[in-house]
Structures are given as structure tokens and as C-alpha cells.
Amino acid sequence: MFYKQIINNIRSLIKGMKYSLSTLHSPLSTTLLISLSIFLLSSCGTGDDDGARLGELIAGSWYRVDLQIEGDTGLEPEDLTYDRFDFTGDGSYNGMVREGEFAAISKFGNLIYDGTYKCDNNNLRLEFLDEGKKQKILAQVISFTENTLHLRYVAEDYDVTINLWLRKE
Secondary structure, eight states: OHHHHHHHHHHHHHHHHTOOHHHHTSHHHHHHHHHHHHHHHHHTSSSGGGTOOHHHHOSEEEEEEEEEEESSOSOOGGGOOEEEEEEOSOSOBOSSOEEEEEEEEETTSOEEEEEEEEEOSSEEEEEEEETTEEEEEEEEEEEEOSSEEEEEEEETTTTEEEEEEEEEO
């Protein structure tokens, strides 16, 4: 989604310059365009550039939109029944880091896990009990907006990466 916006912004910039294609292929124009592209790509990652804070947006219900599993697990996205994550906003918040409680709900409405969370613009940490054993999951916040969240969890011990896209409704 962000990349489409970046490409559209670059196209609009090029159209606004009113230069011919041959002029845009000059070394100076190419350098300018590459620099602009790098700036736009790096500035839209986690919301830091626009002052958005995930800690201000996280409270509420987030529904799974998509899930990708990379690595040899034998699991398919439909095997993971996480459908909704509920995050409370009643924990501590210092302007950057939000702490609170969460619940992971199945697509059938059953509670899968509940515990605590801690998030900032870069990471989301979940702590919960799984069959009596304390578990911690640290997911990287790839991007977020007011109503979308893209998380990446890497299980290095198993050489597995999970990308999870959520939408707030």
C-alpha cells in the first residue's frame, strides 16, 4: 500500500516537472530521482516521520487481513486460527511505549491466548502463558497507519518468518 503511494508521488512529481523523458534520464535528474525515491521509501516505514505513534493507535480490535509464512514449517495460513487481536489502552503510556493487556481470538470466537503487550513504533512484544509455560514473542512493526498494521515475527531457531497484516475496525 505504501509503495503504491510512493510510486504515485514520484509519477506526479515527474509530470509536474514537465520535462521530456530524455531530460529525466540525465545523470543529475537520475541522481535526484533516486535520492527522492530512497527518502520516500525510508520515511514511510513506521510512522515516525509524520509524528504518528502506534501506542496511541493500538487500543482496540485488530482483524487479520493476511498472513504469510516463510520457511519450511508444514503450516499454511489457514492452520493458524488467529483472527482478532484485542489490545487494551488502560496500561501505562509515556508518549512512545504503550503497555497493556491483549487477547488473541480465533476465527470461531474462542480465546486462544491472553496476556500483556508492550509496543512502540518499532516492536510489539507479547507475553502470555501457553500450557503453563511463559512465552514471549517479539514482532517487528514493519508499518502502520491509523487502521492498518503490518508485523513480522522471525523465529530464528526454526528459520521461519511470519508476516501478519491487521486492520482495525
